[in-house]
Amino acid sequence: MLQSKAKWKFATNNESLQWMDDTIQLSPVTKELLLQRGITTANQAREFLSPSLTNLHSPHHLASIEKASLRVHKAIEQNEKILIYGDYDADGVSSTTVLLIALRKLGAACDYYIPNRFTEGYGPNEAAFRKAYEDGFRLIITVDNGIAAVHEANIAKELGLDLIITDHHEPQEQLPDAFAIIHPKCSPDYLFQELAGVGVAFKFAEQLLGYFPEQLLDLVAIGTIADLVPLVNENRILAYYGLRKLTTTNRQGLKALKKWCKIEGTVTEEDIGFLIGPRLNAVGRLQDADLAVQLLLTDDQEEAEELAEMVEQLNRQRQQIVADIVKEAEGMVQPADQSGVIVVAREGWNEGVLGIVASRLVQKYDRPAIVLAIHPEEERIKGSARSIPAFDLFKNCMRIRELFTHFGGHAQAAGMTLPLHNLHDLKKHLNELIHQQLTAEDFKQEIVISKTLKISEATESLVNELEQLAPFGMANPKPIFHIKQVPAEIRQLGNNKKHLKLHFREDTCQLDGIGFGLGDLYPKISQQANVSLVGEIGINEWNGMRKPQMVIRDLRIDEWQLFDHRGKKQLDLTLYDSNPEVDYAVCRQITERIPKDLGIVTYDMDFAALDKVSSLFIFDLPPDLGKLEDLIKKTKPATIHACFNVENSMYMQVFPSRDDFKWFYAQILKRKTIDLNGELEMLMRARGWTKDRIVFMSKVFFELGFVKIDNGVIDYNPTPVKSDLRDSKVYQKRLRQADIEKTLYYSNYKVLKKWFSFCMADVEVPKEEKVTHGI
Structure with a gap:
């Protein structure tokens, strides 16, 4: 998952409003936007799309x-x-x-x-x-x-x-x-x-x-x-x-x-x-x-x-003054301030720009902000305030009107003057009021979305129609559209990789999405993620080529995500903003690869004490698939990072066949004793085997009691108990290890994500999804 920065609100049409006639040629998208503006007939549409001076009032x-x-x-x-x-x-x-x-x-x-x-x-x-x-x-x-x-x-x-x-x-x-x-x-x-x-x-x-x-x-x-x-x-x-x-x-x-x-x-x-x-x-x-x-x-x-x-x-002087005050104001904002109303005051600030400064603080912190200039000689402070949609600044300030010498404004903006000694009480009372009224979700900025679009609907002709809705402003906002699609391509743009570009394809239709200043989200979007994005549709013209483009305002991913880091020895996990309270590393033992700020989960722990987590960084393969299945079912992470790195792969080594075991055992029966210290090279040349295969088969025979091994010398046991090769724990462990590697390490991205998805759903992984091995 990936959380949106803003709260998304989808516009809804009044059900009593229906499009009344088709005497004007408009796309279904434009008709829906007109309905949202209370326009239901072709005549009303013409008046809106082609304004006339004759409709001005006397x-x-x-x-x-x-x-x-x-x-x-x-x-x-x-x-x-x-x-x-x-x-x-x-x-x-x-x-x-x-x-x-x-x-x-x-x-x-x-x-x-x-x-x-x-x-x-x-x-x-x-x-x-x-x-x-x-x-x-x-x-x-x-x-x-x-x-x-x-x-x-x-x-x-x-x-x-x-x-x-x-x-x-x-x-x-x-x-x-x-x-x-x-x-x-x-x-x-x-x-x-x-x-x-x-x-x-x-x-x-x-x-x-x-x-x-x-x-x-x-x-x-x-x-x-x-x-x-x-x-x-x-x-x-x-x-x-x-x-x-x-x-x-x-x-x-x-x-x-x-x-x-x-x-x-x-x-x-x-x-x-x-x-x-x-x-x-x-x-x-x-x-x-x-x-x-x-x-x-x-x-x-x-x-x-x-x-x-x-x-x-x-204007340039104003911009510099604003930049300087914003920098000073941001330096004064304490972590505790970011949970309520931000109130900053300093002597010497230019009162003419404090409303702009307050707006910048609101944009950065998603909190109401009051920015005040101190006049020490008069023991008063004066400035401006800006708010967020969920907090009515005018109404709440009027509840503490006695603190102000002068106050005026509306729900989202205000100006005020008050005695310097009332500054503490202003901050205290407003924070009490905001915490009484708002939840954490209320602090997020709100984006009103006009409609969900298909890639095929985002055409140049639609953009041309939308231009007829201009000029945009209050009560006639520029349409914001929603698209949900798996990007065909994701990359960063700009010298410092500050921007994000997503390319979408749907049959023969294509659309680019450009997110200015959103380049930091690039590592947080996984392969084949179904991305929801909202923004404005326009035309990008470059070298004489014109094509539709969405300027992305915000994006989110509603489903859990899998990030595939398998086999990467150099892995920068600082890109993922890990949090020890909700993010965990899964490993057998702590190594240098594991960031110190991650919580630790080991495979021998009791998972019953765990709850849902935000992210799991899985560094080591489990001793068996069932262990990892249990962990995923219990924690249901929003994000899984597969960080496996296999040094000596069991899956990539050829597993001895039943004929291999038969031939090797026949040699032992025939010769009674084989000294691997001197005869290993001969056996390897005779069958084209590796040392690992010979050692492995020897261990299986030893465990089953078919032979005795002392210091590399194999002796035939004349009285073995009849056993199947699968009765050997060594044999089964290697089978499991190869099975685990094939399922979790050597599978492609789609198969791996499907395996984790079954675990998320808290159902048994189907047999056809399990890899089986045998002789």
Whole structure:
């Protein structure tokens, strides 16, 4: 067996959902994936696979949007200064840019303000509002924030500032007393509530402009995808067309940024998620986010290239800071921490990247992680947390809310500030809660598998169909498939053999599976193992050749495994992560070949005290097959390593025939005495026998009482007891030894595994599986 690293969960279709018609040509695999998304008809499938801008909802259905629009137009007419109050992440800066472009298009006197992550934190703050009023602004429009700004809204009213809030975050029990709130979840008539902040800003821009501003969709795609909102309904349409617009964008800032990202051709959601989004986020993580907005706004090529290079440098700096903190944090994680919630804190850590660091710790240890920066002069700590699916971080932290000065977030991520002296209690209480709620299995990461595929189904045409399901993201995940097959070939790739490649064949169909970073599993996959693997199906193109390929996310082997090391004198068993509590060496006596960290089982032990074991490393052949059968039946190992090494093989030596015994005995009868000290060479030449054969037959005759032997001289016994050759223990021992060697040492892999399988099943090995010898 081989355990998977993650917990596998197979997606199931709602039994009430059935495919309703066949007026669209799709493979059964794609139809099943659409059913998992609640799509049952050809028309729904067409709308999903080919999104249309006509299916976007009208911004008129957003509550207060007309009131807000009139107020903005009045401000433009009266030349009032308008301030856009944004946020420092990719959604926030793209939202700010969208609304700023729309207002400038209308001739507004407007500017933007994004709070500093370190000195001001997220969302509106009183000082910023007062400064805006002093600077002559009379209308503030928030983007991607503001729905929780109850106090700040009151300050705005007190100052005589009109506040329009556009946001998408969860509304709290009390809404701010603002001039207008544009929020899908505060709009009963709006049919989609999961827009990103940039999606809400875009709707407001559309209302203000009086037409659909398609030219802004590239910015909308960035914020929507980077903010991890569900990519369904309107978000899917906006992302779909936004990626097209981003592919051909004329914005100098985005063109320069794409160049640094080495993005050529069609831009995908992965380009935003892994390249563009992190770079825009890096600015606000290390300094004011204004630089990111300037990059998105500029239409000057030279300035764009300069700004993009600055963003790139900040991103590299962010990557190095993250790497340094991750290394320090990992060094602080103690073995005891790995059983519950990991909490690490240190002075001097950059607060802007602690969420990324926490995510890295979760990925490595499969545990919730809280990473905090210590401010000793204020005796407080502040940072971020990330969790695992089975542990609701928000709910559990709310149970100890009294420990925090500030706390916010959701089930899988949170931010927090607390007094330094509460650090111990935070760790103590969270560990108590997690151990009360979770089992060991709950800590494993979860992979949701869309469907089991046959090798014949993993075709290039299927990959082409799957591409129509993109863009992938929240609520529309990239399909993960499961394949179970015996690989035709397994090998390691890369300079350091870091990667794993499996090749599968089924009739005329072939499929490669590539596991990046999984090269360490190579020695743990036995010959002819039936491997289950899960991953994404795509196309590998090399030297003009295109063929389907699975990028492996995880793999496991559900059946017991046999590793064949027979005859190998140099054997590195450190590759197999032996554990003395569950792994045992089977031998007659301890030798240098046997690792010191293995438990020892000898053939003369009482097996009744043994239980199931993980691995058996069998170094020596048993004295009889029955002994080994009993051991396997009792321990039922998940893995067997056959490490036999036979020096003087009984099976490979020719067993004397009955005629051989007759001829030799006739010579003894005839001559009465044979001195092997002087006549051995003559006997060997006469019959072409080996010394071993002559000595063996002599011992059999001696044991049966046919002869007497003294110091190499054989004398005839005139009064022998009539016996059969098989009555000799020496004869039977050699028969057994040859039988054991043929069954366990000289058999091929398939026969050996079948023999062990019968033992595992706790049934008698069939006679046809037993090798018999005789004269």
